[in-house]
Amino acid sequence: MSLVSVRDVHKYxxxxxxxxxxxxxxxxxxxxxxxxxxxxxxxxxxxxxNGLESYDQGAIILxxxxxxxDEFQVRKLSQSVGMVFQSFNLFPHLTVGENIMLAPxxxxxxxxxxxxxxxxxxxEKVGLGxxxxxxxxxxxxxxxxxxAIARSLAMKPKVLLCDEITSALDPELVGDVLxxxxxxxxxxxxxxxxxxxxxxxxxxxxxxxxxxxGKVHETGDAKTVLADPQTPELRQFIGAVL
Amino acid sequence: xGYELNxxxxxxxxxVLLSGLWMTVKLTVVSTLLGIMLGILGAAARRHRNPFxxxxxxxxxxLIRNTPFIVQLFFIFFGLPAxxxxxxxxxxxxxxxxxxxxxxxTEIIRAGIDNTPKGQIEAARTLGLSSRQIFIRIILPPAFxxxxxxxxxxxxxxxLGSAVVSQISxxxxxxxxxxxxxxxxxxxxxxxVAALLYLLLAFLMRLIFNLIGSRAFSREEKQS
Ligand SMILES: Nc1ncnc2c1ncn2[C@@H]1O[C@H](COP(=O)(O)OP(=O)(O)OP(=O)(O)O)[C@@H](O)[C@H]1O
Ligand SMILES: [Mg+2]
Numbered sequence: 001m002s003l004v005s006v007r008d009v010h011k012y013x014x015x016x017x018x019x020x021x022x023x024x025x026x027x028x029x030x031x032x033x034x035x036x037x038x039x040x041x042x043x044x045x046x047x048x049x050n051g052l053e054s055y056d057q058g059a060i061i062l063x064x065x066x067x068x069x070d071e072f073q074v075r076k077l078s079q080s081v082g083m084v085f086q087s088f089n090l091f092p093h094l095t096v097g098e099n100i101m102l103a104p105x106x107x108x109x110x111x112x113x114x115x116x117x118x119x120x121x122x123x124e125k126v127g128l129g130x131x132x133x134x135x136x137x138x139x140x141x142x143x144x145x146x147x148a149i150a151r152s153l154a155m156k157p158k159v160l161l162c163d164e165i166t167s168a169l170d171p172e173l174v175g176d177v178l179x180x181x182x183x184x185x186x187x188x189x190x191x192x193x194x195x196x197x198x199x200x201x202x203x204x205x206x207x208x209x210x211x212x213x214g215k216v217h218e219t220g221d222a223k224t225v226l227a228d229p230q231t232p233e234l235r236q237f238i239g240a241v242l
Numbered sequence: 243x244g245y246e247l248n249x250x251x252x253x254x255x256x257x258v259l260l261s262g263l264w265m266t267v268k269l270t271v272v273s274t275l276l277g278i279m280l281g282i283l284g285a286a287a288r289r290h291r292n293p294f295x296x297x298x299x300x301x302x303x304x305l306i307r308n309t310p311f312i313v314q315l316f317f318i319f320f321g322l323p324a325x326x327x328x329x330x331x332x333x334x335x336x337x338x339x340x341x342x343x344x345x346x347x348t349e350i351i352r353a354g355i356d357n358t359p360k361g362q363i364e365a366a367r368t369l370g371l372s373s374r375q376i377f378i379r380i381i382l383p384p385a386f387x388x389x390x391x392x393x394x395x396x397x398x399x400x401x402l403g404s405a406v407v408s409q410i411s412x413x414x415x416x417x418x419x420x421x422x423x424x425x426x427x428x429x430x431x432x433x434x435v436a437a438l439l440y441l442l443l444a445f446l447m448r449l450i451f452n453l454i455g456s457r458a459f460s461r462e463e464k465q466s
Contacts, residue, residue: 052364071373073460078370089365093383095464102379103369133464148365 003028009058018044020214033201036211042194044108046161050081082152083161086168088144090136097132100151120148126180142173162193202226210234248432255422258364262418270401273339281347288352306345319410343400352390354385387459394451398444
């Protein structure tokens with residue numbers, strides 16, 4: 001059984017046909033990298049998977065739940081799927097610890113002491129155990145992004161969606177964030193990431209999905225697909241990013 | 243200069259002045275607190291799902307911002323009794339101040355809310371927060387912080403504007419000054435003292451708001 005199952009999904013923004021029949025299955029523990037040119041629909045697809053964006057046709061089933069943008073459904077889904085964004089999106093008026101504890105205390109009704117312990121745990125995991133009381137604005141981009149990952153992890157999701165989470169970072173900070181992802185992958189976390197980090201996709205990822213003009217143009221085992229692309233579009237894309 | 247200043251003569255009316263001052267303080271504290279609450283509710287209504295709330299809030303703001311405060315006050319105190327809604331001078335004064343401040347704050351706070359980065363709301367949704375939780379926990383605090391200095395200014399404007407409620411015989415500071423100068427004809431001294439007291443109040447208000455603000459919005463590392 002797949003953890004995430006995307007069936008013939010179509011999405012329009014007005015007249016713009018952005019997703020043109022996407023099929024994708026992700027099993028628990030898999031690390032799937034979605035790659036493709038700007039505007040090919042990668043973010044839209046990812047955002048459809050947790051109800052941030054609606055789709056017009058087809059079906060997405062995540063952890064046995066039908067995905068929709070209905071608030072009740074999004075809240076239910078949030079127990080199973082986490083998301084990390086390119087722009088970190090930490091809450092600036094809350095400390096690192098408060099950012100992390102917010103959802104567990106509000107949504108899961110975890111008591112304060114337990115939430116604190118949990119927050120400390122996930123912070124250690126991303127290598128920021130000493131930042132609990134600090135405000136996000138005092139952290140570097142790479143640290144903020146790792147806090148954002150920790151915040152998602154605190155909800156114990158079964159799958160983590162990452163949309164270009166290293167793209168806004170200075171090059172020297174990218175490594176720390178990728179290391180965290182690598183560790184999560186090793187622990188068996190299901191990851192679906194939109195990324196331009198080809199080395200990461202090849203070395204850590206199980207599978208690559210190449211999107212082109214709103215379709216899955218080519219997909220398969222990460223190492224195979226990246227070493228030996230079958231379509232001229234993917235070949236050209238790889239040539240352009242490497 | 244044939245006019246001799248005579249502040250000493252005001253001492254006789256010290257009690258009147260002080261009780262007027264005290265009334266102004268009470269009016270200000272109550273209307274500031276309630277006005278801020280109303281402004282937050284008004285701003286929340288502006289982004290509510292329900293179109294009646296959205297449009298109602300907008301109509302409220304437009305109505306208040308485009309009519310004179312004194313007319314609002316007279317309407318509440320002299321007009322409403324015609325449809326059976328009666329209240330004391332002080333109640334009417336407070337109600338008028340709250341409604342007035344609430345409208346301006348609705349607009350100010352809404353502007354702060356509009357600047358909320360969309361990504362933060364999405365992150366909160368992704369974490370499973372409800373719309374209400376998102377508004378209260380994620381949107382409002384930084385929005386309020388962004389517009390805090392405008393909120394403070396508006397509250398001070400309303401404190402100064404409370405002088406108008408002397409027109410319905412609320413015995414506040416301006417009422418006291420009117421009263422005193424009608425007895426001793428020392429208009430210059432009476433109103434000058436009143437003006438200085440308003441100045442002092444405005445200064446104190448800003449000071450208190452700043453203290454509250456710097457505590458509430460501190461981004462100093464917290465010990466856990
Ligand atoms: N909210 C929106 N309203 C209208 N059009 C949109 C919206 N979001 C995305 N689009 C359009 O949909 C298409 C796909 O966008 P999407 O963000 O999914 O691309 P992407 O593959 O993630 O690109 P990038 O690599 O630049 O992030 C683009 O043409 C984009 O302009
Ligand atoms: Mg994108």
